[in-house]
Amino acid sequence: MTSSMPVLIEIDFDWCKACGICVNICPRKVLAEASDGSPEIIDARRCTRCLLCELICPDFAIRVGREK
Amino acid sequence: MAKPAELASTKELIEKYIRRNGVPSIWCPGCGIGTVVGSMLRAIDHLRLRQEDVVIVTGIGCSGLIYNYLRFDGFHGTHGRALAIATGIKAANPRLHVVVPMGDGDCAAIGGNHFIHAARRNIDLTAIVINNQIYGMTGGQSSPTTVQQSRTSTAPRGHLERPFDVCELAKGAGATYIARGVTSNPIQLADLLERAMAHKGFSVVEVLSQCPVQAGRRAGRSEPWEMLQWLKGVTVSAKRGTDDVSLGKFITGELLKEDAPEWTEEYDKLIAIAGGRS
Numbered sequence: 001m002t003s004s005m006p007v008l009i010e011i012d013f014d015w016c017k018a019c020g021i022c023v024n025i026c027p028r029k030v031l032a033e034a035s036d037g038s039p040e041i042i043d044a045r046r047c048t049r050c051l052l053c054e055l056i057c058p059d060f061a062i063r064v065g066r067e068k
Numbered sequence: 069m070a071k072p073a074e075l076a077s078t079k080e081l082i083e084k085y086i087r088r089n090g091v092p093s094i095w096c097p098g099c100g101i102g103t104v105v106g107s108m109l110r111a112i113d114h115l116r117l118r119q120e121d122v123v124i125v126t127g128i129g130c131s132g133l134i135y136n137y138l139r140f141d142g143f144h145g146t147h148g149r150a151l152a153i154a155t156g157i158k159a160a161n162p163r164l165h166v167v168v169p170m171g172d173g174d175c176a177a178i179g180g181n182h183f184i185h186a187a188r189r190n191i192d193l194t195a196i197v198i199n200n201q202i203y204g205m206t207g208g209q210s211s212p213t214t215v216q217q218s219r220t221s222t223a224p225r226g227h228l229e230r231p232f233d234v235c236e237l238a239k240g241a242g243a244t245y246i247a248r249g250v251t252s253n254p255i256q257l258a259d260l261l262e263r264a265m266a267h268k269g270f271s272v273v274e275v276l277s278q279c280p281v282q283a284g285r286r287a288g289r290s291e292p293w294e295m296l297q298w299l300k301g302v303t304v305s306a307k308r309g310t311d312d313v314s315l316g317k318f319i320t321g322e323l324l325k326e327d328a329p330e331w332t333e334e335y336d337k338l339i340a341i342a343g344g345r346s
Contacts, residue, residue, distance in 0.1 A: 015091055019098030019280075024293040051072040055110075055254040058102025059092055063078045 006044035008065030013038060015061040022053035022062050069259040076113040078106070084119070085109050090137045095130060096204075098292020100251035100277030104198050105134055107254045108167065111261035123166045125154040127179060130204045130279075131171040148179025151186045154193050162192070162332035165265060172199040176212040176232050187241035190269045191331035196261065197234050197272060200279035208282030219286040235323050238272040245271035246324040250303045251278060252296045256320065263322065269330050276303060276318060 009030070018037035028046040031039040031053070039062065047064065054064045082088065086109075095101050112122055119140060126135045128147035135142040145153040154166045175183050175197045186193060201218070203209040208221040213234060217226040235246050245267040249257035257275060264271035278284060278295035289295050306321030 017092060017097035019292045021098055021292050021296065025296070049073070051075075052254075054078050055072060055075065055106060055258075056103050056251070057078070057106070058095065058099055060078050060082055060086065060102070060106065066073060066077060 007047035007049055009041050009044055009047060010063045010065075011039055011041070012061045012063075015059045017059055017061075019058065022057055025052055025056055027052070069255070070114055070262075072255055074114070075110040075255070075258055080113070081106065081109045084113070085139050087137055087139055093137055094133055096279075096281045098278065098280045098295070099130065099204075100200060100275070100279070100295075101131055101134065101198055103251045103254050104169065104196065104257070104275050104277060105137070107249075107257040108169065108196065108261050109138075110258040111265060112165075112167075114258070114262055115265055117165055117265070121163065121165055123154075123157055123164050125150045125157065125166060125168045127170050127174040129171040129174045129206075131169050131174060131198050134169045148174055148177070148182060150174065151179060151182040151193065151195065155182075155186060155189075155191055158191055158193055158332060159335065162336070165194070166192075167194045167196065167265065169196040169198060171204075171211075172197060172201060172213040172234070173203045173211040176234060176237070180212070184237070184241035187238050187243040187270050187272070189331045190242060190244055190328050192268055192270065194261075194264045194267075194271045194273070195238075196264075197274045198277050199234060199274055200277045200283060201231070202279050202283040204279045204282045208286065218283070220283070221286075234274040235272065238274075239324055242270070242328075243272045243324070244269035244326050244328050245322075246274075247272070247322045248274045248276070248303075248318060248320045250276040250299050250318075250320050252300045252303075253320070256305070260322065263325075267325065269328060276320075 023031045030047045032042045034040040124135045124140045124142035126132045127150035135144045154168045158166045210220040213231045214227045247260040249260045264273045280292045284290045284295045304317045
């Protein structure tokens, strides 16, 4: 399922510790690891809003836009 | 179980419950404690508990710092004594929801006695035992829940002793709500914590968690993600049956729920018999 509109995913890099959990847990491979280990959004259209990254992030650093 | 989208968003948690000037936390990258805190806050939010009715009591260790990041009244107590302090708070004001996050060392070693007696009394507290199977803050020593043969700084050739099963310990001691969650499943964890907080009586939620730095590194799993994969592999949901216990897996989900007289209610009855509070 690919939605036509990309989902808004916000990453707070002041809070992110580049642990790599969100990148690896995403079932749709929306994120990739940048050279410093922090997450990088590669295709927000693949996001299904399962919210796993947001709910598991130990540092409250990733936020997925909810449906309006 | 609440659907993920029904749980509070991280934005809402930050606005309501988190002391922003303390963040980012002191915890190492990929530490499971932050995930437990997230699920705990979502459980509190989903239950619609009023912020002023919730008290967070912690002890010592990495988990002891939880209180410092949250906008609740609370107490950062002494090592192993979080439940003793929580008992005092609850006895003085039974209206409060007292939530007690502890580590495995804090709960099962230093505070082992307080743990079994709080369970025996069936006092209405919620103990969250964040079990990463190691003393993280002090340098990776074996804890009472370290599994046999795992390597720690005090057992470089493998840990000799048998571990406590925290849930069985709680059961034997008389806890009336027992569940086990795992940081790889924060949705189930929020649900279990919500049920535990809603339960009248002593509730225990053991959370299998990851310490990538002190435990993972020595086990060849220093990436937080590898630790989560491992936790996923060693756990099985109670809903899928318990046949996997024989394979040495940890069963997650609700393990026990029973009704029994709760300490503060019984105490109030006793006070009424004795002629009321002076």
